[in-house]
Amino acid sequence: MILVADSGSSRSDWMLQLPDSKPLSFSTKGLNPFFVSEKEITNTMSDVQEIIPYINEIHEVYFFGAGCSTPDRRELVSNALSEIFPSSYISVESDILGSAYATFGESKGLICNLGTGSDISFFDGEVLAPSVHGNGYVLGDEGSGAWFGKQLITDYLYETMPRDLMRVFKEAHHITKDIIIKNVYQRDRPNAYLASFAKFMGDNRAHPYIDNLLRNGFDEFVRTNVMTYPEFWEHEVHFVGQIAYHFDLHLREVCSLHGVKIGTILKNPIEEIFHFVVNRELNVEI
Secondary structure (H helix, E strand, C coil): CEEEEEECCCEEEEEECCCCCCCEEEEEECCCCCCCCHHHHHHHHHCCHHHHHHHHHCCEEEEEECCCCCHHHHHHHHHHHHHHCCCCEEEEEEHHHHHHHHHCCCCCEEEEEECCCEEEEEECCCCECCCCCCCHHHHCCCCCHHHHHHHHHHHHHCCCCCHHHHHHHHHHHCCCHHHHHHHHHCCCCHHHHHHCCHHHHHHCCCCHHHHHHHHHHHHHHHHHCHHHCCCHHHCEEEEECHHHHHCHHHHHHHHHHCCCEEEEEECCCHHHHHHHHHHHHHCCCC
16 A cells, blocks of 8 residues: 655645555644654654554555655654554655646646745756755745745734734734744744634735735745746746645736746645556556
């Protein structure tokens, strides 16, 4: 059996190949190794009841995750998964490689992740080119859920958010400065906390402030990330992630303005990644 995961900072989606049956799907919390420890990953997977009956039958695990772009982070995840699947082959790669498999397959172009965080890379059909992007929510992540949440919360704390929208925000969240500070500076996964305010943006996207915030965020992403690639306009650009999917109209408008040729926009790539990996490894039709 083959188990495949697409993991972000907020959530991880999994699919398990089952013989003579449709794949088993389940989700866990995000397992970004920059925010969770090896022990926490092991404990999280130990609590997944869905896979307990199949532990000894899973022989290959393919994990594509946010934060898995460096050898030490990949090793951390691999060690944790080996505790749960001791007899399995474990492969840990970056989430953006999984996104490339989900959208391009074996063709080439630019692949962008816009979810809790943001990233971009050029995929030549086999490997990802080295990238200077994807620097995290403190130093980068333009146009991501964390980036938008940071702008939103900052304007709320400085009271520069429009008064009518501030009233709506207070009614929706009932939070204080102290609560915000604790979640951002003292608790786990601050990027996921900031990204959680994307729902508020979605519920109020018609407000001029939110409309402008979305346009500015996507413009920042395109200018800082996409337009740094030589002749970017010649390549198809695929997007993966909740932010890209739910705010696709704003994203498409900004990309059109800059001559960016959008291909696919996927909300969750797990199904496409799963089919790519299984077909590649077993050369069978799922």
